[in-house]
Amino acid sequence: MRYMMMLYIPEGSWPKMTEAERAAGTAAYMTYTKALADAGVLVGTDRLEPSTAGTTIRTVNGKAQVLDGPYADTKEQLGGYYLIDVPDLDAALDWAAKCPGAQNGILEVRPVVG
Amino acid sequence: MSADPAARAVERAAREAYGRLVAWLGARSRDLAGAEDALADAFRAALESWPRAGVPARPEAWLLTAARRRMIDAARRRRTRDAAVPTLLATAGEVEAIGDFPDERLKLMFVCAHPAIDPAARAPLMLQVVLGLDAATIAAAFLVSPAAMGQRLVRAKEKIRLAGIGFHIPEPEELPARLDVVLDAIYAAYGTAWEELGTAALAQEAVWLARMAASLLPDAEALGLLALILFCESRRDARRDPAGRFVPLAAQDPARWDTALLTEARSALAHAGAMGRIGRFQLEAAIQSVHAARAETGRTDWETVALLYEGLHELTATTGVAVGRAAALAELRGPEAGLAALDAIEAGRVTAYQPYWALRATLLRRLGVAFQEAAGRALRLTADPATRAHLHRELGADP
Numbered sequence: 001m002r003y004m005m006m007l008y009i010p011e012g013s014w015p016k017m018t019e020a021e022r023a024a025g026t027a028a029y030m031t032y033t034k035a036l037a038d039a040g041v042l043v044g045t046d047r048l049e050p051s052t053a054g055t056t057i058r059t060v061n062g063k064a065q066v067l068d069g070p071y072a073d074t075k076e077q078l079g080g081y082y083l084i085d086v087p088d089l090d091a092a093l094d095w096a097a098k099c100p101g102a103q104n105g106i107l108e109v110r111p112v113v114g
Numbered sequence: 115m116s117a118d119p120a121a122r123a124v125e126r127a128a129r130e131a132y133g134r135l136v137a138w139l140g141a142r143s144r145d146l147a148g149a150e151d152a153l154a155d156a157f158r159a160a161l162e163s164w165p166r167a168g169v170p171a172r173p174e175a176w177l178l179t180a181a182r183r184r185m186i187d188a189a190r191r192r193r194t195r196d197a198a199v200p201t202l203l204a205t206a207g208e209v210e211a212i213g214d215f216p217d218e219r220l221k222l223m224f225v226c227a228h229p230a231i232d233p234a235a236r237a238p239l240m241l242q243v244v245l246g247l248d249a250a251t252i253a254a255a256f257l258v259s260p261a262a263m264g265q266r267l268v269r270a271k272e273k274i275r276l277a278g279i280g281f282h283i284p285e286p287e288e289l290p291a292r293l294d295v296v297l298d299a300i301y302a303a304y305g306t307a308w309e310e311l312g313t314a315a316l317a318q319e320a321v322w323l324a325r326m327a328a329s330l331l332p333d334a335e336a337l338g339l340l341a342l343i344l345f346c347e348s349r350r351d352a353r354r355d356p357a358g359r360f361v362p363l364a365a366q367d368p369a370r371w372d373t374a375l376l377t378e379a380r381s382a383l384a385h386a387g388a389m390g391r392i393g394r395f396q397l398e399a400a401i402q403s404v405h406a407a408r409a410e411t412g413r414t415d416w417e418t419v420a421l422l423y424e425g426l427h428e429l430t431a432t433t434g435v436a437v438g439r440a441a442a443l444a445e446l447r448g449p450e451a452g453l454a455a456l457d458a459i460e461a462g463r464v465t466a467y468q469p470y471w472a473l474r475a476t477l478l479r480r481l482g483v484a485f486q487e488a489a490g491r492a493l494r495l496t497a498d499p500a501t502r503a504h505l506h507r508e509l510g511a512d513p
Contacts, residue, residue: 001278088280089230111278 002085002112003092008076009105011050028100047080076105120164127173132246137222141281142201146243147271148185156180219244220330221281227296228279235270236299245319255306255316297339300324304343337386338396344379345402348372360504368409376406397426416445433463437470449477468495475509
């Protein structure tokens, strides 16, 4: 089954880090991504620009309403995702628990339809 | 019980095999609702066919084959890209080859009590899919409307199917924590029955689940839970006097305790203790075993009870444990010590906790100070009429 692990991370944390902390953080994600790939479960992954770079849009009465900023104004914001293919939820949760993002943020694990 | 032998065979197969059949089908399709529907169809077909054609040599295998076929048909009708179809098709050989299909009810219990399942749905789900209890009965026991319970169960089964919760025994490193959740759910089912004295039937079902868990997975805490439940069950009859009035433990006549259940409880607890992994259920069972010893010694060893509560309180400081500890201290050192222990419990945790107010009123009364307010609160929190009447007799409080 395919699962999307969505990483909700407190956005303020990254800019406040020292150069060394940021390097260590990046290395941790690289190691984790490689582990997923080596295990043959990685389908795809991307990191997102901060939510301040986001734009929301909805169509009301046929007219597009465009707004600056993310959909929900929360402390934790969607910062990236991993798409993995594993046998079941427990396997997905095992991987999610090992993700560096689970240490300073929250991961939501959702099955992909089909 | 039906008079017709074929119908009786169907009933017997239903009672004994329901959970095993649901577990087998669920493990291969992850679709518990679909498995239950298919199984209900299979039972209906059996009621039609067995009286005419005779009871098959292997009734469970017959039901399994029929239910499996129905599940495949139903999945095909849905025309979805359903992973269940190829998996179930692949089981054809398995069904024919095995005379006695594997018992996967333990896996089913772990699925029902998975951390990803709503905690309020775990015990009801187990009662429904492992034991085949209907939603209305479960709803009555848990004091929810049948509609709300039905919805809770449907949602939980949907979660299992969509989230892909796997049917397997957790890895050894996760097993103790995951088993605790299973045992909690069984205990919740029993606790619900315990409060509702009328529903002895649900208590029996919880005993059945506890026995099943302890036999499928001989773990110290599973045995501890079984012992705890059996100790409580052994006192079921003694909790009422001939006039139907509530009798508290201290006033019970040990001659009315069920000795067979007590023996089984003691043996389960001894077996658990020999495993060297202490836990909450074993400690609670040990407390009950001290109370049970009154049958032989004629007295209650409150020092040991207080000591066991101390250990339990360190392990898990729930409100129930804290109040039990206060009661033991009151017996051992007097009402002041008991009240001090009650005062140490955070006020927010006890506003709606009946045993706290009942004990508080009793201890205040023993000290000869105003107890009516506490007694009134205890009474307002008591739903069971017999327990209300008992409080009324003991404390003379008006509701």
